[in-house]
Amino acid sequence: MLLGAGIMFHHVITINRGTGFQIRVFLLIVGVLSLAIWAHIKSGDSALHQIVFGSMVVTVGFRTFKLMKTMISNRDMRSNLRRLATWGYVVLTAAYALWLVDVFLCQHLRAIRRSIGLPLAWLFELHGW
Numbered sequence: 001m002l003l004g005a006g007i008m009f010h011h012v013i014t015i016n017r018g019t020g021f022q023i024r025v026f027l028l029i030v031g032v033l034s035l036a037i038w039a040h041i042k043s044g045d046s047a048l049h050q051i052v053f054g055s056m057v058v059t060v061g062f063r064t065f066k067l068m069k070t071m072i073s074n075r076d077m078r079s080n081l082r083r084l085a086t087w088g089y090v091v092l093t094a095a096y097a098l099w100l101v102d103v104f105l106c107q108h109l110r111a112i113r114r115s116i117g118l119p120l121a122w123l124f125e126l127h128g129w
Contacts, residue, residue, distance in 0.1 A: 002037060005060070
């Protein structure tokens with residue numbers, strides 16, 4: 001998750017910048033994400049993982065909308081892209097919220113899944129949603 005979000009994060013931060021800047025930002029992102037992943041594995045606590053991922057998602061969203069204003073001159077195209085990006089951002093934000101619910105209510109959700117059984121148990125696999 002972090003690496004996938006990191007790719008998008010890198011792109012929206014370094015778009016239209018020189019290669020040297022792109023490489024420096026890439027190395028910084030790799031370093032920060034490596035530390036976050038190491039801390040998550042070492043401690044077993046996912047809070048830092050969640051904060052880093054959420055921060056990148058929010059940044060990518062806001063930066064994308066800002067880039068659309070400055071880089072797309074055709075009003076119809078910008079409107080269509082803005083609508084598509086808004087829908088994508090809403091879906092991604094909902095997925096992130098469901099993931100957080102799944103993380104914090106994992107034991108309760110497992111109990112619900114065991115009690116109702118298949119095929120309805122998959123409705124409570126919020127991480128998958």
